[in-house]
Amino acid sequence: MTYQPVDAQRDPLVRDTPARETIGTSAASDSLRARPCPHNPAASCSNCRLSDLCLPIALNKSEIQQLDNIIERNRPLIKGEHLYRQRDEFRSVYAVRSGSFKSYTLTSDGKSRVTGFYMPGEILGMDGIGTRIHGVSTMALEHASICEIPFSQLEKLSHQLPNLQSRFFAIMGNEIVKDQHIHTLLSSYTAEQRLASFLLSLSTRYARCQLSPDRFLLQMTRGDIGEYLGLTLETVSRGFSSLQKKAIISVKSREIAITDMAGLKAILGD
Amino acid sequence: MTYQPVDAQRDPLVRDTPARETIGTSAASDSLRARPCPHNPAASCSNCRLSDLCLPIALNKSEIQQLDNIIERNRPLIKGEHLYRQRDEFRSVYAVRSGSFKSYTLTSDGKSRVTGFYMPGEILGMDGIGTRIHGVSTMALEHASICEIPFSQLEKLSHQLPNLQSRFFAIMGNEIVKDQHIHTLLSSYTAEQRLASFLLSLSTRYARCQLSPDRFLLQMTRGDIGEYLGLTLETVSRGFSSLQKKAIISVKSREIAITDMAGLKAILGD
DNA sequence: ACATAGTATTGATTGAGATCAAAAAACGAT
DNA sequence: ATCGTTTTTTGATCTCAATCAATACTATGT
CATH class of the missing domain: 2.60.120.10 (Jelly Rolls)
Structure with a gap:
C-alpha cells in the first residue's frame, strides 16, 4: 500500500x-x-x-x-x-x-x-x-x-x-480560537517560528493523549506540513535541519525528538 | 478626535x-x-x-x-x-x-x-x-x-x-469556514490576490446590508488591512495603486470603487 | 531481494514582498 | 483657516523563502 x-x-x-x-x-x-x-x-x-x-x-x-x-x-x-x-x-x-x-x-x-x-x-x-x-x-x-x-x-x-x-x-x-492563532502565525511568523509552533502544538496534543511530548512520529509528509504552514516542503525540510543543527530537535526521517523544549519555545519569543 | x-x-x-x-x-x-x-x-x-x-x-x-x-x-x-x-x-x-x-x-x-x-x-x-x-x-x-x-x-x-x-x-x-478560507488565502495567495479577495469580501458584505457592492468607504487603515492579510501597509498601498493602474478599481484615499468586478474575480483564478 | 514510486535533503538562483526612507496628503483639534 | 498628527504614497534596497534542480532515502508491492 x-x-x-x-x-x-x-x-x-x-x-x-x-x-x-x-x-x-x-x-x-x-x-x-x-x-x-x-x-x-x-x-x-x-x-x-x-x-x-x-x-x-x-x-x-x-x-x-x-x-x-x-x-x-x-x-x-x-x-x-x-x-x-x-x-x-x-x-x-x-x-x-x-x-x-x-x-x-x-x-x-x-x-x-x-x-x-x-x-x-x-x-x-x-x-x-x-x-x-x-x-x-x-x-x-x-x-x-x-x-x-x-x-x-x-x-x-x-x-x-x-x-x-x-x-x-x-x-x-x-x-x-485555534483558527485565530493560525491566522496570526501565517501573517507574521518566520518559517522557523512556524515550525517551532507546529512542533509545540503536536507536543502538547500528544501529551494530552498520554503519549510522549518530546518523542513522536510525524504521520504527515513535509509537503503536508508545508501546505499547512504556508511554506514549501523544501523550506520545511531545511527548517528541521536547521533546528537539528542548533541541537533543539533531533530528526530522523519522520521521527522527531525535542531535545531542548525551552529553546523551541524561545524561538516564538517567549 | x-x-x-x-x-x-x-x-x-x-x-x-x-x-x-x-x-x-x-x-x-x-x-x-x-x-x-x-x-x-x-x-x-x-x-x-x-x-x-x-x-x-x-x-x-x-x-x-x-x-x-x-x-x-x-x-x-x-x-x-x-x-x-x-x-x-x-x-x-x-x-x-x-x-x-x-x-x-x-x-x-x-x-x-x-x-x-x-x-x-x-x-x-x-x-x-x-x-x-x-x-x-x-x-x-x-x-x-x-x-x-x-x-x-x-x-x-x-x-x-x-x-x-x-x-x-x-x-x-x-x-x-471563513477562518479556513483565510488560512488558505494566507498560505498560498500573492499580495494582489489577497487584496482582490479582501475587496470582494467587503463587496458582498456591503451588498448584504443593502449598500453598494461597488462603491464603498474603507473604515480601516492600510495598516489594519495589512495586519489582516499578512502584508505590510506599503504593500497594501502599492497593491491598490497597481489595481487602479489596471483599471480594476479606483482608489481615492479611503474611497473604493470597483470598476471591473470580473477583472477583480479573475485575479483569484476564476 | 528487487523495482518503482513517493518522499526527503541539499545546493544554486531568483523574486515577491519587507524594510528603510522621505515626501505628500488627509484629518482632527483648536 | 491653521497647526500638528496620522495616514498614504512612492522609491531604493535588501532578505527570506520560493523555485529550479539533482541526488539520496524510504517504503510498498511483486
Whole structure:
C-alpha cells in the first residue's frame, strides 16, 4: 500500500456520487455506515480512555450513555482513505478514536492546502455545520478509527442535555480560537517560528493523549506540513535541519525528538 | 478626535480592571451595561432591518421576541473605543448594529495582528466561548452601535428554542469556514490576490446590508488591512495603486470603487 | 531481494514582498 | 483657516523563502 489513496484517480472536485459510496475501498464498496466496527465491538464512550478530552467532558454517566447511543462506530479507515470530501453533503461530525487525519482544500489552480491535522480525542468535520456542505476533504494519514456523530441527532440530544449543548458550543469556540492563532502565525511568523509552533502544538496534543511530548512520529509528509504552514516542503525540510543543527530537535526521517523544549519555545519569543 | 483610541495610553495586555469599566470614555465612565442606548430607545430585533442576516434568521416572531428580551442595547461606541479586550472575562457575544469593528491580538513582540473585521449584522466575540476568556481585543473603527447578547442567557434560551440553538451552531460553523478560507488565502495567495479577495469580501458584505457592492468607504487603515492579510501597509498601498493602474478599481484615499468586478474575480483564478 | 514510486535533503538562483526612507496628503483639534 | 498628527504614497534596497534542480532515502508491492 503506497501513500497514494486507493481512490486517488478520482478528482475530488468533480465527483458526482455521494460521500458514503466513495469511502469504501474497491474491495469493500458497501456503505461505511452499514458496517459496525469489528475491531471495537463493545466500544463506548464510558470505557473510552479519551473520554476526558473528547466530546464527553463535563457530562455525567447518564448523559454519556445517551451520547453513546447516537454515536456510530464504523470500520477503521486505511491510510489515504477519505472520511468525506469537499462538497459532500454534511451529515455528521467525527471524533478521532485512533490514528490521525488531515483536512485540505483544493485551490482553483489545483493545488492542495492543508487546513488542519486531527489527533485522537479531537473533533473534526465542523466545517459544514453552517453551510450543510463540507468545505474541505478529510483523509486518514494512517490506519485510523473514528466515532461518527450524526449531527441532526447531536442537535436533538443537545437540546435535551444542556451540558452537551454547552460542551459543543465550547468545542466550536475553541476551534475558532485555534483558527485565530493560525491566522496570526501565517501573517507574521518566520518559517522557523512556524515550525517551532507546529512542533509545540503536536507536543502538547500528544501529551494530552498520554503519549510522549518530546518523542513522536510525524504521520504527515513535509509537503503536508508545508501546505499547512504556508511554506514549501523544501523550506520545511531545511527548517528541521536547521533546528537539528542548533541541537533543539533531533530528526530522523519522520521521527522527531525535542531535545531542548525551552529553546523551541524561545524561538516564538517567549 | 484622532484615530488613536481615548484609552490608548493603557497597555491592553497588562490591564487589571474589568472590561466594562474601560469601555466608557473619560467623560462617561459608568458601566456600558447600565445605560440603555438613547439613540435606539425602541430598538428590537422585530423591527431591525438587519434581522434577516443576523442572529434571528430562521426564528419565528415569538422566538425573536424572546431573543429580544435578553439582548442589551447599550450606548454607541466612538471610533477607537474598545468593546472588550484580550484576556477580559468572556460574558457576551455581540451583533453589530451599525458601524464596523476590528478584532486584533498583540504578538509577543508587541506588534498587533488583525484577526477580523465585522460589519452590520455580523456576530463577534465568539472567541472566548470555549475558554471563557477573550482571545482578542475588539475596537470600533467608527461610531458604532451593537447588540450585546449575554452568553449564559443565550445558552439558556437556545435550550428552550431548538431553532435558536441550530442557528447559533450554524453561525459558529460559518465562522470556522471563513477562518479556513483565510488560512488558505494566507498560505498560498500573492499580495494582489489577497487584496482582490479582501475587496470582494467587503463587496458582498456591503451588498448584504443593502449598500453598494461597488462603491464603498474603507473604515480601516492600510495598516489594519495589512495586519489582516499578512502584508505590510506599503504593500497594501502599492497593491491598490497597481489595481487602479489596471483599471480594476479606483482608489481615492479611503474611497473604493470597483470598476471591473470580473477583472477583480479573475485575479483569484476564476 | 528487487523495482518503482513517493518522499526527503541539499545546493544554486531568483523574486515577491519587507524594510528603510522621505515626501505628500488627509484629518482632527483648536 | 491653521497647526500638528496620522495616514498614504512612492522609491531604493535588501532578505527570506520560493523555485529550479539533482541526488539520496524510504517504503510498498511483486
